[in-house]
Amino acid sequence: MAGILLSVACMIAGYLIEYLVAPIGPMVVEYLLGPIASAITCIYYYKSNCQGLRREIEKLMLVSERVKHMVDEAERNGEEIESxxxxxLKSxxxxxxxxNRFFEVEANAQRRIFCGLFPNFNSHYQLSKKAVEMVKIVDELQEDGRFDRVSYSVTPRWKGFAPVEGYKAFDSRMSTSRKIMAAFRNESITTIGVYGMGGVGKTTLLxxxxxxxxxxKLFDDxxxxxxxxxxELKKIQGEIADKLGLRFDEESVAGRAVGIPYGNAHKGCKILLASRSLDVLSTEMDAQKTFAVGVLTDxxxxxxxxxxxxxSVEDPDLQSTAVEIAKECAGLPVAIVTVARALRNKNSFEWKNASRQLKRPNSRNIRGMQAVIYSTLELSYHxxxxxxxxxxxxxCGLMNYNASIQxxxxYGMGLGLxxxxxxxxxxxxxxxxxxRNLKASCLLVDGTSTDGFGMHDVVRDVAMSIASRENHVFVVRDDVELVEWPDxxxxxxxxxxxxxxxxxxxLPDRLRCPKLKFFYMGCEDPxxxxxxxxxKGLNALKxxxxxxSAFSCLPxxxxxxxxLRTLCLINVCWEM
Structure with missing residues (x-):
């Protein structure tokens, strides 16, 4: 009954609008009619209120799109979004x-009632009133959406320190780990060193x-x-800054002001170093405590x-051969992992052939433990x-320690590989x-960036040795002086x-290498x-x-x- 009365009232209001409001205006009607003025005004402004809501929603969507762009950029930079x-955004x-639901209802409200004789003034009244209320909310959201910033930097505490894939807490490592953790808790110790031969697992332990x-919770970061x-100081600063969520406004080493906290002025900070040499840690780096990392037990x-x-190694026909191969790896994790992965799911004759190869290292210039490492990694290569x-x-062995896939x-496209x-x-x-396949074979590891990769220094040594022997590659690196060129x-x-x-x-006046395909030169001497x-004469160079390097112009x-297919000029200084 109440609904019928409201419909009749709205019909009467509609006629009042048509014959009274239009001639004398809504303000006068509101003064004269009092209680029903609000309903009359809502119906009168029905179309304009709905159109106004549509316009304000469109404006809000533009503001929202701008904020979303800021949010997307912040998330790509690893930042947290403000609550x-x-x-x-949820609102x-x-x-x-x-x-959207409102405009669906509003479209249906256009249908007339009573055999199509009258507009649906009841729906017009309800929708007009709702539109006014929604416009107020939308206006407030537009005003609130003027964010100066939408995010804040956080220290990605997990980065680089998620559980190490495949890590196993061996007893021979646990004792060392406990001692180092105790040194972390000792306030008088600031510099700790870990040493051991290449491939023994120092980086994994760190x-x-x-x-x-x-x-x-021994440290904040x-x-x-x-x-x-x-x-490279800039590269090291960049690694530290990335993992602390910092950004640089200046490019110079001094301007970046990022270093390693050390000494009495930085109580609570610790430095943990890893090296192959105890002398490097004790003499050159002043490590107060040093710990050896040895090979694994049998x-x-x-x-x-x-x-x-x-x-498959538990197969009786294969087990004895597998045990022999494992022993040939001499307890070195890098050798064990690469060889085992290389032989996974292989036939028995391939296992036996591998065993024979490992017992006959083919490098004439390598002896002792290095010969073991060489032979095991070369097997994985083959x-x-x-x-x-x-x-x-x-x-990959010729590239930087933290190389880019790009x-x-x-290089791969240039060389036609x-x-x-x-x-x-x-x-x-x-x-x-x-x-990905080389990482699966444990010959490459993840790099410091998502688009990078790394190579264990022992694996790199083997890669360069194989390349030098099989492809006649000449390599000089790491601050070694090139006294004279090869004959x-x-x-x-x-x-x-x-x-x-x-x-x-x-440099020689002319480089006479008729078979040279790849040439990389990095030199900071201007x-x-x-x-x-x-x-001239490098006809095969690709x-x-x-x-x-410094150039006034290209030779x-x-x-x-x-x-030539690939020419890369990286951080080149052009002299004017």
């Missing part, structure tokens, strides 16, 4: 959903210690950075080998399933697949030259000049990279490089 921003979604330190023999080595190789994968592995893509690819997208997909016979055979961060005194005819002999 009021999240609440605002925006809710009001937009409500407006990562696990970092995770445990955070888990036990834990950061890990790689320092090579020729350290049982620990076998347990790790079984875990990596799979259940187990790679394709020449394309082997060539990619050797190329650089590998450029990628088979049956016809577009850049296909080549990129292939390179990512190759890197003519060596250069005639050379297919790749990598001179990374070495001290180059002088006085080093490249002779005009240096590249990939050329200059890093941190004219570049025009003779008819086979």
């Amino acid at each position: 009021d921003v999240q609440k605002w 925006v979604r809710e009001i937009i959903e409500e407006s 990562k696990e210690l970092g995770r445990l330190a955070l888990e036990n 834990v950061v890990m950075a790689t320092v090579t023999q020729n350290p 049982q620990e080595a076998w347990d790790l080998f079984k875990k990596m190789a799979g259940d 187990q790679l399933e394709s020449e394309e994968l082997k060539s990619t592995f050797l190329l 650089d590998l893509l450029k 990628l088979q049956d690819v016809y577009t850049t997208e296909e080549a990129r997909d292939r390179v990512y697949t190759l890197v 003519e016979d060596t250069l005639n055979k050379c297919t790749a030259i990598s001179l990374q961060y070495c001290d180059i005194r002088e 006085s080093l000049k490249i002779p005009e005819n240096f590249f 990939s050329l990279t200059h890093c941190k 004219s002999s570049l025009c003779f490089l008819g086979s």
